[in-house]
Amino acid sequence: MSQNIGVIGLGAMGRGMAQSLRRAGYTVHVCDVRLEAAQAFAAEGGVAHAHPAALAQHCEVVVSVVVNAAQTEEVLFGPHGAAAAMAAGSVFVMCSTVDPNWSIALEQRLGSLGLQYLDAPISGGSAKAASGEMTMMTSGRPEAYAKVGQALDAMAAKVYQLGDAAGAGSKVKIINQLLAGVHIAAAAEAMALGLREGVAADALYEVITHSAGNSWMFENRMAHVLAGDYTPLSAVDIFVKDLGLVLDTARATKFPLPLSATAHQMFMQASTAGHGREDDSAVIKIFPGITLPASNK
Structure with missing residues (x-):
């Protein structure tokens, strides 16, 4: 996997996850609706982008840490959305708490665009996210895991693989x-x-x-x-x-x-x-x- 990885959403969990990836040696590209949050992370060693599409052009893996399904839709398919900018075969890692049926449908939708998907909700709080000790509840296709496994281990102490298709993680x-x-x-x-x-x-x-x-x-x-x-x-x-x-x-x-x-x-x-x-x-x-x-x- 490329050492370039994107994190969208720098809230209580996302910022800590981005920090963990940076400590593991990745070049971490970030964006957030609060541009100042992305710029602050970049000042410490990272690359800030104004919107998801700009970030996605540089990353084979994009990790989304936003609040809900509606925000995830905006990240992917809104103006300057990541989906259209991601290269074929890239992986979108969805860390929000969502309706499992919505996650299943998203895997199919991204698959039709030639993109891979990992259903990967998180737990543990901001302190464990910052220390790389949180828990990830994941499900997805083996080829998605093959691309993101090391990055998941950098962000979490426990990465549970719960199935070979989206839905089980959620x-x-x-x-x-x-x-x-x-x-x-x-x-x-x-x-x-x-x-x-x-x-x-x-x-x-x-x-x-x-x-x-x-x-x-x-x-x-x-x-x-x-x-x-x-x-x-x-x-x-x-x-x-x-x-x-x-x-x-x-x-x-x-x-x-x-x-x-x-x-x-x-x-x-x-x-x-x-x-x-x-x-x-x-x-x-x-x-x-x-x-x-x-x-x-």
Whole structure:
């Protein structure tokens, strides 16, 4: 594979992934809707481009780390889209959380253009993305893996190959998001009850994180609540979207998901109350009659 690789989307995860690729020796071409983000990365050692098409002209592999399917469509097929500029046989690596059926259709659409595709949602958070230790849930054709395998290993500690066609990666990511969303909602409910009952928030956090009721999401997200810091690493509206995808996937086969449905309503309520762009731990703000810890900044 060429040492030139493109990363589109330099948010919490994409920037870290681009940094990991650069550390592995790749020449990393980047673009973002915020031109200043691409220019900042280039200033540290990379190549900034104004739009996806300009980036795609230089790269056999393009990694897309945008929010959703609509943004991915824009990256590929919008004005200055990457698809028309990619050389035949190049690989598009899609890292967003999307409807698995949409991902399957995208593989077929890109295949008709002579392009290869890897369904490759990601998990682990910004810190693990920056250190190259995140998880990738991938599926795609062997010839796509043959071109991108080393790059995937540079970005992730765990690269799971879940099938030889698109769809399986996105299905596993949907299930991961089911658990993540339910765990955050449950963590918020538990902390809210503790506050309502007059338990000191820091004491409750200390006990739970050393007890059987702990979860990674409680430990991570309730630390944000203790700090009174709702700066979005993953926003409330992300889980409005992702749990919506979970429910849509299950609805197609009439499969009941009562906990997912309840958690989705909690994130919907938080979003409607004006917290959609805050950190997803802000779902705790839907509970009445509690006083949340103040910001310690």
